[in-house]
Amino acid sequence: MVRDSEASRVTIVVAVWHLIAHGGIEAVTFRRVAEQAGVSVGRVQHHFGSRDQLVREACVAMVEGAAARYRELPGDPYERLEHILTHAVPDSPEVRFGTSVWYAYLAKAVDDELICELLARTKRGAEDECVALLEAARWHQAVGGGADPRLLARRLLALADGLALRVLVGDLSGAEARQLLAAELSAAVTSPVA
Amino acid sequence: MVRDSEASRVTIVVAVWHLIAHGGIEAVTFRRVAEQAGVSVGRVQHHFGSRDQLVREACVAMVEGAAARYRELPGDPYERLEHILTHAVPDSPEVRFGTSVWYAYLAKAVDDELICELLARTKRGAEDECVALLEAARWHQAVGGGADPRLLARRLLALADGLALRVLVGDLSGAEARQLLAAELSAAVTSPVA
DNA sequence: GTAGCGACGATACGGGTGTATCGCTACAGT
DNA sequence: ACTGTAGCGATACACCCGTATCGTCGCTAC
Secondary structure, eight states, rough: HHHHHHHHHHHHHHHHHHHHHHGGGGGOOHHHHHHHHHHHHHHHHHHHHHHHHHHHHHHHHHHHHHHHHHHHSSSSSHHHHHHHHHTTSSOSSSHHHHHHHHHHHHTTTTTHHHHHHHHHHHHHHHHHHHHHHHHHHHHTSSTTTOOOHHHHHHHHHHHHHHHHHHHHTTTSOOHHHHHHOOOOOOOOHHHSOO | OOOHHEEEEEEHHHHHHHHHHTOGGGGOOHHHHHHHHOOOOOHHHHHHHHHHHHHHHHHHHHHHHHHHHHHHHHHHHHHHHHHHHHTTSSHHHHHHHHHHHHHHHHHHHHTTTHHHHHHHHHHHHHHHHHHHHHHHHHTOOSSSSSSSSSHHHHHHHHHHHHHHHHHHTTTSOOOHHHHHHHHHHHHHHHHHHH
């Protein structure tokens, strides 16, 4: 029964996310994970070996989940850009959930080399994707070529991260963040370099 | 001996920062803090009571330290703006140290109401300060008033946070981040609205 | 059939953790 | 002189943690 094994792993990983989302990574414990997932401690240990491994694999699963959701988006470049920029702004409880976990892993990156590299690769990949989308979206306006798409992508991405952060701590509303991002994006795609 | 008491507290708080900076908040333990600070466990407990309180007070001390360093800056608005935007970009080891601790607390904010509020207030305060500086720095150009200084400040601040984040995980160099920020700032201060 | 193996459940053990508590000094107020 | 009281050091306790280990099912290949 290989399938049941996979189901077990998914259940456990989801439980890990839940624990992280409202308790931080220090809340991740074999016993607590088992309880949250409704399985035995031995099961968790069997599939993930050590606590570090459990935390790491849950991180990998999260990144892959985000990537999978992105791939299932419609093809329109503008929409894809909008998704990349706003998908981490915690409007709804579900997005807040994901963002909380994301930032927990970000903090964990300072003492876990592997997680650090994974997050770095992910961000770099998002930038690359963003560059490609920008070039596709601005219909080759060819307005002198002064606006480097890579720098533009980097700006937009950083802006999105910074705003998501402030929405997360709660001194900015999701609407305000989305509005600012939308304005910035439309300005980036329609105008040349400012 | 009230003075020695304060010295003890400072020593302990610094030790807490060190532990967080390369082990995350879960590395903060009465015994480890005591060892790192070179004091007894009882001393740490005496001054801070509980572990939660210790972590929180170290957070407060950090925010206050940053504020104090800011206040000692020369008065030039442009320099102050530059400091606000780039002070969290981890070029040097010391700044990286501070930024690591900062992001650890940011993640902690998801499950600690008090820390969350403190960080929110701090960010909001930075935005307010940024608004005032922007208005002082652009010499009242009065170019139609289309560029809302608050939105501009919010953009710059978010940009700085997002870039600092990427430098922290290591897929962006400190120089790249500072360069982008400097360009953005000079554009914001000299040009009207784009 | 039986040997092997993967997917568990149960449990035990050694160590680390937060915190309460006791005891001791040194000084301040009365 | 007496009494607090702040500032510790030392220790003890109950709990929780990661992990190793053992045992048990069910399936599968030979």
